[in-house]
Amino acid sequence: MTDTERCPVSDLSTDYDIFDPDYVHDPVPAWSEIRESCPIAHTDRWGGSWLPTRYDDVQALAKMVPELSSANPGPIVVNIPEEFRRPEREGYNGAAPISADPPEQTWTRKALLPHFTPKAIAPQHEYTQKLCHELIDGFIDNGGCDAAVDYAQQIPPRVIAHKLGVDGSRVDEFIEWVRGVLELGLTDPATRLKYGDTIHDFFKAEVQDRRANPRDDLITALCNTEVDGQLLPDPVIVGMCNLQLVAGIDTTWSSIGSALWHFAGHDEDRRRMAEADDDLWGTAVEELLRAYSPVTMARTVMEPVEISGASLQPGDKVLMNFPGANHDPEVFEDPDTVILDRQRNRHIAFGAGIHRCAGSNLARMEMDVALRTWFKRIPEFTLSAPDEVTWAGGQVRGPRILPVTFGV
Amino acid sequence: MKIKVDRDKCEGHSRCYSLAPDLVDVDDLGNAFELTDGEVPAGLEDRANLIVDNCPEFAIEIVEG
Numbered sequence: 001m002t003d004t005e006r007c008p009v010s011d012l013s014t015d016y017d018i019f020d021p022d023y024v025h026d027p028v029p030a031w032s033e034i035r036e037s038c039p040i041a042h043t044d045r046w047g048g049s050w051l052p053t054r055y056d057d058v059q060a061l062a063k064m065v066p067e068l069s070s071a072n073p074g075p076i077v078v079n080i081p082e083e084f085r086r087p088e089r090e091g092y093n094g095a096a097p098i099s100a101d102p103p104e105q106t107w108t109r110k111a112l113l114p115h116f117t118p119k120a121i122a123p124q125h126e127y128t129q130k131l132c133h134e135l136i137d138g139f140i141d142n143g144g145c146d147a148a149v150d151y152a153q154q155i156p157p158r159v160i161a162h163k164l165g166v167d168g169s170r171v172d173e174f175i176e177w178v179r180g181v182l183e184l185g186l187t188d189p190a191t192r193l194k195y196g197d198t199i200h201d202f203f204k205a206e207v208q209d210r211r212a213n214p215r216d217d218l219i220t221a222l223c224n225t226e227v228d229g230q231l232l233p234d235p236v237i238v239g240m241c242n243l244q245l246v247a248g249i250d251t252t253w254s255s256i257g258s259a260l261w262h263f264a265g266h267d268e269d270r271r272r273m274a275e276a277d278d279d280l281w282g283t284a285v286e287e288l289l290r291a292y293s294p295v296t297m298a299r300t301v302m303e304p305v306e307i308s309g310a311s312l313q314p315g316d317k318v319l320m321n322f323p324g325a326n327h328d329p330e331v332f333e334d335p336d337t338v339i340l341d342r343q344r345n346r347h348i349a350f351g352a353g354i355h356r357c358a359g360s361n362l363a364r365m366e367m368d369v370a371l372r373t374w375f376k377r378i379p380e381f382t383l384s385a386p387d388e389v390t391w392a393g394g395q396v397r398g399p400r401i402l403p404v405t406f407g408v
Numbered sequence: 409m410k411i412k413v414d415r416d417k418c419e420g421h422s423r424c425y426s427l428a429p430d431l432v433d434v435d436d437l438g439n440a441f442e443l444t445d446g447e448v449p450a451g452l453e454d455r456a457n458l459i460v461d462n463c464p465e466f467a468i469e470i471v472e473g
Contacts, residue, residue, distance in 0.1 A: 110437065113420060113436070113437045113438055114436040114437065117420075117422065117434055117436065117437075117438045118422050118425055118426060118434065282426070282427065286423075286462070343458060343461060344461040344462070345461070345462050346461065346462060346463060346464050346466070347464065348464050350421065350464075352419065352464050352465060353465075354419065356419040356420065356464075360421060360422075361422055361426075361438070364426070
């Protein structure tokens with residue numbers, strides 16, 4: 001990190017910083033300011049990028065294929081030092097379809113999506129509910145817990161491990177690997193590569209094992225998946241398994257954590273959810289996804305694009321600011337307020353267009369079950385140490401430390 | 409009242425299905441299609457409007473009613 005990357009931000013429209021502590025803590029004021037003045041900001045920080053803030057612009061950019069590429073969907077340019085570089089692995093994209101463009105994106109997505117429809121993820125519902133109860137059993141008698149570390153963070157890795165069919169007792173390692181790639185590794189290439197290799201090697205062995213010993217799990221199902229009469233090659237399956245970890249864990253735990261943070265600090269909303277019916281839960285989960293959307297993806301410009309006064313040039317990075325789009329007052333009435341029964345809610349927390357989050361229905365189910373189960377057992381809770389709450393930001397935003405006290 | 413799902417716009421979010429399984433179903437890719445030719449049974453008009461207003465791809469519209 002250089003001085004340039006940490007000097008104070010003087011003009012958001014030409015110099016925003018997605019790692020600025022104020023932005024990570026609460027990015028909403030920055031989006032409002034940029035939306036009114038720009039509305040697509042640019043920064044030279046972190047390798048340079050564009051930040052759209054209007055819903056219509058983000059929607060339009062999400063649909064610009066092939067003008068924008070998803071080959072490198074990280075939000076900053078990571079310059080990998082010479083000593084860490086090595087030849088690419090044959091046939092291994094890393095995380096297709098999220099990190100691929102058509103035609104590779106098209107066939108990998110077609111292979112993956114059938115495993116994540118609402119019906120396909122239904123068997124995970126019972127497991128998730130049991131898991132949430134067990135986690136709460138572990139801390140309910142303590143009078144409080146860290147709702148991020150002890151609860152939100154524990155759920156997605158176990159659900160993903162259960163779906164993949166890998167050893168659930170290793171979830172602490174999975175969490176470490178994912179943070180190593182996405183959080184700590186975002187600005188530290190050596191850490192990113194180290195954990196990327198660990199995940200790759202782990203799943204390579206798992207895929208080889210399933211070829212020899214098929215089971216009833218996602219890895220086996222992917223081993224048996226055909227596209228146009230051809231079985232998926234092993235490196236593609238390893239990449240899809242990697243995607244489950246890097247896209248399915250801290251994203252969902254961030255959403256669960258942000259929702260609990262909201263309810264801990266908003267008495268009226270919390271008391272309303274303690275009495276909520278299915279309809280209110282349905283709209284509330286979507287509203288929390290809108291108001292605290294965790295994920296910002298990125299694209300690389302391949303062909304010149306003119307949009308809302310910005311001239312995007314080949315090689316430029318564009319941040320897909322789904323969280324900011326979801327606060328656009330042109331589309332959402334009173335956008336910075338959580339309205340639990342919001343009826344019109346075309347939020348794009350899961351993106352839009354061909355790269356719509358493949359795991360969105362699994363994430364939505366996990367969030368719904370995690371919150372309902374929490375409210376059933378712990379209807380009253382408040383922040384026990386508001387100053388100790390910390391947030392992670394960058395590609396995925398959500399609370400990482402969230403101490404709460406149970407009871408009135 | 410009738411609804412119509414634009415299959416070219418739908419990207420399989422399945423939000424309509426989770427809000428109104430009586431009006432739409434989804435295929436293997438999560439892409440939605442209308443049940444009973446899109447005819448909205450009496451009493452479900454509000455649901456039909458709800459799925460129109462919650463589609464992130466602007467893929468559902470009311471075609472009659």
